[in-house]
Amino acid sequence: MKHSNWFNNMPYNKVKPSAVQLHNIGYNEFLHRIPRDSSIFNDIRTTLFILKATGLLPFYEEISSYEVGPPTKPNIFYSYFIRGVVQALTIFNLYNLVTSGSAQLFSSYSDTDNVNKWIEFLLCMLAHSTTVIICARNSKSFLKIINEILKVDEDVFDRFGTAFENRCGFSLKFIVGICICQWYLIILTVLEASDSLNMNSYIFIMFNAVQNGMAAIFIVFAAALLRIVKVRFAHLNSILSGYTYNQQRKQEHFAGRERFRNTMETFPEESLFTYRMHNKLLRIYRSINDCCSLILVAYMGYAFYTITTTTYKLFVQITTQSYPQISYNVLQTCFTWLAMHTCVLALLSRSCGQVTDEANWTSQVLARVYSKSKDHQNIVDKFLTKSVKQEVQFTAYGFFVIDNSTLFKIFSAVTTYLVILIQFKQLEDSKTVNNSM
Template sequence: MSPNTWVIEMPATVPHKSRPRRVSPYHNPPVLNDAFGRNARRGQDPLGRSEQPRRPENVVFADIQMILSVLKATGLLPIYEQISMYEVGPPTKSNEFYSFFIRGVVHALTVFNIYSLFTPNSAQLFYSYRETDNVNQWIELLLCILTYTLTVFACSRNAKNILRIMNEILQLDEEIRRQYGASLSQDCGFSVKFLVGIAVSQAYIIVLKIYAVKGVITPTSYILLAFYAIQNGLTATYIVFASALLRFVCIRFQFINKLLNGYTYIQQDKKKRKKGHHQYMEQFSEDSLFIYRMHNRLLRIYKDINECCSLILVCFLGYSFYTVTTNCYNLFVQITAKGMISSNILQWCFAWLCLHTSLLALLSRSCGSTTREANITSQILARIYGKTKENQNIIDKFLTKSIKQEVQFTAYGFFAIDNSTLFKIFSAVTTYLVILIQFKQLEDSKLDDMIEHGQST
């Protein structure tokens, strides 16, 4: 599917006439945010008292400020400048140099860890290259390093694109505020909860690993464990950030869908009694151009987010799939073992499963809901009855270009990410888990044969 088919070309809009701002045809009229209710004059507070000029605060990304700070401090996002409430600027030279330096340190540590893994320094953490469970740990660790390295690479390459996406979201909100006086609720409070959960789970996992190591832990092992936790934590944080961006886009798709829903058959019949039909459909003509323009911009933002995150998502999904599989396998080995069950390994496995399952569920839900809202616009528009020929032509032109288009959020084009992704991953986990169990049983049978052969001789 060509990305260009996502954009629906509409005639150029005429300049807005000077008319009073009206309330949008929402079922529930939007409530202004506190940021818009304040006195707009610089140097005065809402009570009229003089105060010092303050730096404009961005209220759109207020819910994810903590995640933005973490990603900027670790070099995954550029340290942008806040120009106004609805615009961010590129980083300064010093901030750009800081991000470049942090990324260099990350790559240096990655090379050091890969070198340490293939030397006797890692014997404390990985003591065998042959057993099935230890081979799985090696593959899982290498996938973690690969995922984080590609995340850093993709973030540095797409830094300007991320800033452009953020600016486009801010500009859309500014237009909505000017047109309808509405301030959209962001509903991204989940980001803080996930950030705290990621930090706690990584700390808990590292403590469990330290207690499981026998003997005195070497400095190299501490570096390996610490950087392993950082890699997992930051990759997971970026997934939450991508999910939050999709949530922003989803809310704005919902806004225009609610605007269009006010002109459907049922709502139209209700409003005919309050105002003339001609005046009502003239209002639709004014709104339709704004809605189509906003829909096109949201589709471009949706596509840009997909392009920026595709490589990261396909690596993360592969890494999560293998992590979930190995931990399910470790649980099976512990439950079926003849000896004593290790509580340390059980806690380790449950911590990993909870972390990755929650991240996969969040990503699938965010992608699925955004895709659904993007595709449902044409269905709502098909229920609008255009009395005049001009209005019907507007509706027909939109439907002609969108009725057969299916917007999808993909992992680098390999497969679509939606609400069914979590089920597909766990289906694949079940298949691969059976293969690992068979390898383990084959390994155990060979060991039993060797023991019997030794006893007979």
Template sequence: MSPNTWVIEMPSQKSCSHPYPRRISPYRTPSLNRDAFTRDSPAAATSGPSTRSHNHPVFEDIRTILSVLKASGLMPIYEQVSNYEVGPPTKTNEFYSFFVRGVVHALTIFNVYSLFTPISAQLFYSYRETDNVNQWIELLLCILTYTLTVFVCARNTKSMLRIMNEILQLDEEVRKQFGANLNQNFGFSVKFLVGIAACQTYIIVLKIYAVDGVITPPSYILLAFYAVQNGLTATYIVFASALLRIVYIRFHFINQLLNGYTYGQQQKRKGGGGGGRRHRGNGQHHPTPNPAIMEHFPEDSLFIYRMHNKLLRIYKGINDCCNLILVSFLGYSFYTVTTNCYNLFVQITAKGMVSPNILQWCFAWLCLHVSLLALLSRSCGLTTREANATSQILSRVYASSREYQNIIDKFLTKSIKQEVQFTAYGFFAIDNSTLFKIFSAVTTYLVILIQFKQLEDSKVEDPEPDQT
């Protein structure tokens, strides 16, 4: 399903507070169009609170990834107060999350200690050579990223619950105002979870087969926890991307509502093009936007502005909760992609036989991190674009009277210097160009590593002559 897909469900006749058909949707489209508004059948609309739309709020769409994060202590085990409200965890659940975080930090200390003792000799032969220095830095960055993720998630427990409640309350307002239930198929989160688990399992199996001799128990613990750290950090990035996609859908919804009042849509209405479907010569019906009635603009604009401000607050709240994690993860991903590209270069240019084990290891890491970076960049880019598009759409609204123009001017004056950006702790913006920037930096650092490797090889091939 495309990222701009939502479902609009008609409430029962008794609960619908707005009799105007245009309040249900700015589009009238056939129900078979998956990328547009669709309507429930009358039976579903009148079946009451027992329907799926009432019992399954927005976060039920990502319940799988939420279950993983709750079990690992990265998300609080919140209580479902109502369909549009979640409460803080109980004392028992809070103690469970605290216990899991304590175990995580204990294992982190054990693994850091193991790295600086002879126990790690099976996994890292020497930290004086260029290749092994890269492995050590990569492993330490992984430990740092996951430890920081656990710490930040524990600190932002209340903030994350507040964000979830604000999204649910906003959805409740949308349903009361427009009879709309905004849902989306978040199947990509489950696919990423399966991919993360498969990649981590495959990587650990390759590492075990590459080790000579019998692997000691501490080495098994180090490898297992290394896989868990990578997997849960990646899972949290998928969760952050899903949150951004949820916000994107709501920004897109209000932009489409506002788009019905633009000058072009009003001209179609005057020309008789607002019937919802236009018949063409080939006998097919094609959906066209249904312009809204300008008399309803003052009422709708107040709701749209209020909803837009709430979405901006939610957007900023997500950024505040994730920015430290994103900085650490992007740094770790950058270094992982660089070292694996470097290892591929060494294998391809080596004079001896190419190791299939190392090639598979490198490709698995590259697939995992590149896909996560692409998902994060796309989610941030889509949400940022929709958040900034509201003022652009509003500037095209057909203002046929002074009253409408005053409403538009007030919003534009407020938002003209309010460009929205999703940043990594303010260091740089994360959008569709982030992936390109990361690969540009990877190329630069890769050249430096190759030069160090060539210098190292030249010292081995040309030893200093003995002085007699």
């Protein structure tokens, strides 16, 4: 294949390991090497099990370390049943929220606080219902994403004999933290209630905690998928970095001219494989974005409003209540909500920012490739020309970009809306004083 048309005629068969790659690995050892920890299931198995058990993802059948199959009919019926129960409980909670019995759920000091809490409950239901509906609609897409990631792992292992370390252990820690926060919030809500709660209120509180927890756990799952894709982008970039100007000069200095020329001779073959893998990862990246966009909009809107109202409630407690009247249960509730939502949003922003940076870093690495051959430079130029036309961004349904600066932007907006809520509070207090006079 000529270098001039390498991109349009990329083969889809596996590329065999080169002699340079097998130089430090014995051929028999390479053939018999077992891919340990090569599957993404080792790091996110618990997260997947929770999402399957709650109906957000079907029970996919694990065929091998590099392939999963569609769910069986009993598992499909189970997913439908769980989703039906979840949506029925959501309607039940909505009914409880609009009836007079919901008054015992609000232990606030003003009408403004009660309205904020009521809207917060509605947004929580919206975020969870959106997550359930979108996950049900995109169940096949999630299966395809997992299989494409596993296919990339298989191709990389066949070529380099290495398995990825996904470094997704954070997902289990976040899930444990979310569960602890939700149980703690349930206890604080029950203790803070002014009247004895009836059965409907207990159901409302428990299922509201489930809705909060599942919406947050799905965000952790999305962040884990992005971390997995980021690790694979980084691996491909590290391969291409070996051909950059500085790295090649180091090899020339320590290994001599012959070693340098032999290394550059493998560049067309290596670049062909890495470019093909890079395009596959870009498709996976965009597929994750397409499947999660609406869910991210719903959750981030809910989290933003919760952080704003919780900060406002914390401000009211600290500034307007004297020492004996300060409710320490309310303070603990506020700090728990802030900690949970802030950590989840920070995880999402960091994961989106890292995978986007790695995806965009490939073109910057190639721009520094050292080559005296015009054919090699043509390969680089064609990829760079294509990369300029590809905008790599992770967005919330196109409304805004999610990256490392997202959390800062959210808290900047929280500060603005907090001032507005404080002004409403002052207006309400002034009306109360005027009516008493």
